[in-house]
Amino acid sequence: MIKILKKYLIFFLATFLLVSIFVISVNAQGGISPEKDTAxxxxxxxxxxxxxxxxxxxxFAELGMQEFESNDLCARLLEEWGYKVEKGISGFPTALMATYGSGKPVIALHFEFDxxxxxxxxxxxxxxKPVVEGAPGHAEGHNTNAAVVIGAAFGIKEAIDKYNLKGTIKVFTAPAEEQGIPRPYFVRDGYFKDVDAAFHAHVGNNLSTSYGERQYAVITSDFxxxxxxxxxxxxxxxxxxxxxxxxxxxxGWDVLREHLPTTQRSHSVISEGGIQPNVVPDFAxxxxxxRESNYEKVYDLHxxxxxxAEGAALMTGCTWEENVISAIWPTRDNQTIAEVVQANIESVGVPKWTEEEQKFAKEIQKSLGAKETGLSTEITxxxxxxxxxxxxxxGDITWMVPHGRITFPANVSGIPGHHWAAAIVPATSIAHKAEVAGxxxxxxxxxxxxxxxxILEKAKETFKKEVGETKHQTLLPLDQKPPIEYNVDMMAKYRESMQPYYLKETIQFK
Known part of the structure; x- marks a missing residue:
């Protein structure tokens, strides 16, 4: 009798396993895991x-350090989904860290929205055709960066809940990216100490990723x-x-340029230069x-x-001091993480554009004298x-942990950066499709x-090989506080006239 029961039990378990595999296979839609399918x-x-x-x-179109409405929206949504939200991290009023899940691994997602x-x-x-004449606008499409990461944060949370996945998700908002300010502060203050891997999403004109060193190191400073x-x-x-x-x-710096390496970039503006010409100015x-290709070179340049500056002060009899605003390492991305991102790009595919969207993209390109290629249709x-x-x-994050960056096609090729025309697309159906894909x-x-x-273990191994003997150290002064006064006056000048154009629809994920 016991032998017969054992046979039935084995048969039942085998049948259950086969059915389960079949169901998972169907739900996985051609090889996609059920967890990923849920997301x-x-x-x-x-x-x-x-x-x-x-x-x-x-x-909202809020300038750097003034992204109060944008940050509050992100905080509200994340809190509604069960994320634990900590506002004001590293002394930034418009930054937050939102945490969901528990245990290892710890995965960070970060984005800017200025x-x-x-x-x-x-x-x-x-x-x-400005919304408000002279006002700020999203001429780099950072609004779409926020949409991608917020959307992903919801999808990941749903997968964690349904399958009881172990791991912790940390979502960071990063104000004033255009001034290159916040994330070195986050790293300096320990917010990435326990992170195992990190991801960044940024608007572009194709769906792509890459690996290796991608951008320069920078020190931003006021003299x-x-x-x-x-x-x-x-x-x-x-x-x-x-x-x-x-x-x-x-x-003096212009004279020195001739003798500096051609890899360097440096630019300045006299941001305060006196009040009226008949008063000798006592402050400037x-x-x-x-900018330089690595942190050692940018340190030497600085x-x-x-x-x-000391020479200029001696020649005029002035005294001087410096206020380092931010200091960032060059960005780099891990090859293993890039391979994971690329596999997901190939799984998701480029958005399916309509004829009208392609025509619209080409009309923008034509108006700017750019090549009329339309929207990207191929995976890079x-x-x-x-x-x-x-x-x-x-950049600092990318030298701390294996890091991946996703570029998504929420804009059109041929548009000059930081130009008003770059704000044509980021709130259209083109951007909406790209945000979902990203x-x-x-x-x-x-x-x-x-x-x-x-995969994560392999990423950590390749990360060690990639960075070699280079050890991250902050270029930011340990006592430096964020310049929270940035853009206060300019935002105050326009905010009230911009408010009637705020989105009236309720945002409610389901």
Whole structure:
């Protein structure tokens, strides 16, 4: 009798296993795991809400350090889904860290959502037509970055809940990316100490990823000169012009450029240079951005700048001090993580564009004198990145843990960066489709790391080989506080007139 029961039990278990495998195979839609399929479906059924997130932040169009509405929206959604939200991290009023799940691995997602000054533009209008004349606009499409990561965060959460996945998700909002400010502070203050891998999503004109060093290291700094006021006509010899010192620093640096490596980039603006010409100015501020291909070189470049500042002060009789705003490492991405992202890109595929969307994209390109290629329809093959002189403040993170970046096609090729025309597309159906694709790719890649520990172990091994003997150390002064006063006046000037254009629809994921 016992033998017969054992046979029936074995038969029952075998049948159950075969049925389970069949069900999983069907649900997995051609090889996609059930966990990932759950994340994909969560993103797809909330496609309209993801689009609304991007559109809402597009209409907020908040400058760096002033992203209060944008941050509050993200906080509200994440809290509704059960994420534990900590606002004001590292002293940034418009930054947060949201945490979901428990245990290892710890996966971080981070994104920026700041706008650019003077680039206000009505979505979908090819001719110049600001929403509010002179106001900020999303001329780099950072609103879409937020939509992708927020959408992915929901999809990942759904997979964790349904399959009781082990692991912790940390979502970071990063204000003032255009000033290259926040993420070095997060790293310095320990927010990434327990993180095992991290992901960043950024708007582009194709669905792609890469590996290797991608962008430059940067130090952003204000040099402050102090002199003495005097009547510029009656007794100018009793005054000490701080503006003269700022100008001499600028001139001195221009002379030095001839003898600097051609890899460096440096640019400045006298951001405060006196009040009226008949008063010898006792204060001047010259703001600098120094760029180089690695952290050692940018450190040396910055040291030379301090010597030039000292020389300018000596020549004019001024005193001076420096305020380092931010200091970031070059961005780099891990090859193993890139391979995971690429596999998800190939699984998700490029959005299916309509004829109208392709026509619209070509009309934008034609209006700008760009090549009329339309929207990307092919998946970009995985390749090693070519280092650009641009920068992103996520660089420090990428030298701490294996990191991956997803580029998604929420804009059109041929549009000049930081130009009002770059704000035409990021709140249209093109952007909405790209946001969904990006969110699925990101969610899928994270689910892969949560469900396949071997991938993360391989990523950690390749990361060690990639960085070699280089050890991350912060370039940011340990006592440096974030410049929370940035853009206060400009945002205050326009916010009230922008408010009538805020998205009125409720955003509710399901």
């Amino acid at each position: 994909y479906q969560a993103v797809e059924r909330n496609a309209s809400e993801i689009g609304k997130v991007g559109d809402a932040i597009f209409n 706008a650019l000054p003077g680039t206000s533009q009505q979505a979908g209008m090819i001719e110049r 402050l000169f102090y002199g003495r006021t005097a009547h510029a006509a009656v007794a100018p010899w009793t005054g000490i012009s701080a503006v003269d010192a700022a100008k001499l620093m600028d001139i 501020r010259i703001s600098w951005i120094f 040291e030379k700048a301090k010597e030039v 093959p995985l390749a090693e990145a070519k280092q650009s002189t641009s920068a992103n403040d996520s 969110a699925k790719v990101l969610a899928g890649a994270v689910v892969d790391l949560l469900t396949q520990p071997a």
